[in-house]
Structure formats: C-alpha cells, structure tokens
Amino acid sequence: EDKVVQSPLSLVVHEGDTVTLNCSYEVTNFRSLLWYKQEKKAPTFLFMLTSSGIEKKSGRLSSILDKKELFSILNITATQTGDSAVYLCAAEIIQGAQKLVFGQGTRLTINP
C-alpha cells in the first residue's frame, strides 16, 4: 500500500529558529514529491522535487529529495509567525493519471 509519513506531527518553536520537517515515502510508480502549506483551507504549493540531491529554494524555504533513501526534507530558516501552518508532503504517482498520496502533515507553530 502506498504510504507517506511525515515527522514530527507537531512542532512549536520560537521566531527566528530554523526548522526541518521530514517526509518519507513508500509508493509505486513514484514521479515526484510535493510540499504544500495549508493555513486555513486550500493547500498552497511550495515545491515539486523530481531529482535527487538538487535543492530547491524559495526565500527562507528550501527542500531536497533523496530518491535512494526515499525521503525529503523541508527547511525553514529565520522562522516568522506567518510560517505557522500545516505543512503537507505528497508523493505524486502516475498510474494512468496523476494522483497524490499525502502524509498526515506537520503542524508548525511559531511563537513570537
């Protein structure tokens, strides 16, 4: 059965800290690993990773994929209260059509 596991499930840090969120996956027909940020309703897209070892960056956020060990990490440096959200990772599977298998999410809380 396709499975994506995120850790930790919950994380509380102070503003300015650096955090690392983990995502491991075991899926068939893997194509890519995606990260989303969900604050209130709609998850918003952060990164799509298809190649191992190539870091993607967007401001204070960065992410990397290891296809050999089947995991990805999302780093957030100099965290701000606006980073508080649930961070979701999803493995994209191509099985006749696109399908995303999501992890449970990491609830990140940044305290001022």
Next chain:
Amino acid sequence: KAGVTQTPRYLIKTRGQQVTLSCSPISGHRSVSWYQQTPGQGLQFLFEYFSETQRNKGNFPGRFSGRQFSNSRSEMNVSTLELGDSALYLCASSLAGYNTGETQYFGPGTRLLVL
C-alpha cells in the same frame, strides 16, 4: 487568472441524506481531482477526472461518485451520508494531469458536517 472555486463553502446535512459538491477548475485546466481531508486520516485521494472520464479512483465506497462536464467543471456526490463523511472536501486542478510534471492547484474546499 481566477483560481479553483468550490461551492458551497459550508454544508450541514443529516445522516442518510445525499450531497453534491461542485468544483470549477482554473481556466484551461482539464484535470480535476477530489480529496477528502479529516483530522484522523489526513488528505485522501477520492478520484480524478479528465475529459469527462474518471481515470483514477481511491479507496472509497461506492457512495462516493463524481462526474465532469464538457467545460471541465466537476461535481462529486455522496449518497446515504454517514457521520464519518464529515470532512473538508478539496478539489484540485491541473492542465492534463498525466506525466507532465504539473502542479495541482487546490480550491478552498467545502466543509461538510453530517449530523
């Protein structure tokens, strides 16, 4: 460009009733996927439609069904509602959703409460 829209945003139903939710994809997007999000199970894939055809289906009972119209708008229907169907239902759209490396863009969701 307008994003993915879903209607209604909130819905309250009682057990045994049925419900229909609607999703309008981003203009030009032809693939629409539906997901159920609950605190216990997280985000789970329901089904995906492209050109009015269901191409992929998750592990949900037959009470959950959907369809897509020629303008790519999609509806999902849940019959004989159960308390456990209370969830946030999200739809996501992409251009073609097939081996193109595209991103899925999510709508704001419909929050369904079954009493």
